Amino acid sequence: MRINTAKRIGLFLIGSEDRDNIIVYDERIGKIPYSYTQANTDYDIPTDPEPIRIECNVTFVLTLHKIGYITLWEHTEDDYQSVERIMDRDKVIEETLVSFKEKIQRMPLCKRL
Numbered sequence: 001m002r003i004n005t006a007k008r009i010g011l012f013l014i015g016s017e018d019r020d021n022i023i024v025y026d027e028r029i030g031k032i033p034y035s036y037t038q039a040n041t042d043y044d045i046p047t048d049p050e051p052i053r054i055e056c057n058v059t060f061v062l063t064l065h066k067i068g069y070i071t072l073w074e075h076t077e078d079d080y081q082s083v084e085r086i087m088d089r090d091k092v093i094e095e096t097l098v099s100f101k102e103k104i105q106r107m108p109l110c111k112r113l
Contacts, residue, residue: 003054058092
């Protein structure tokens with residue numbers, strides 16, 4: 001479900017905001033193309049990519065927040081605060097990816113960051 005949703009969000013952002021550096025990415029596989037049916041499927045990773053990570057729910061939601069597609073709020077003691085004020089998103093994403101980097105499955109056609 002995350003792959004299909006990430007592809008739809010990525011295509012929406014590419015089409016509506018002209019952001020051609022959005023990629024769907026899984027640490028175990030690499031870049032996932034938007035379509036496997038094109039004659040020349042593009043596995044190349046653009047300069048300064050903005051990945052939508054799909055390894056797990058945590059990385060998926062945090063990268064959607066990072067690219068500005070969604071807004072996340074955390075309930076603190078008596079108020080709501082933006083997640084970017086409470087935690088370091090990049091650090092949480094990297095800590096979550098540690099277990100996925102240990103179990104790398106390389107697919108021959110996909111490129112890795």
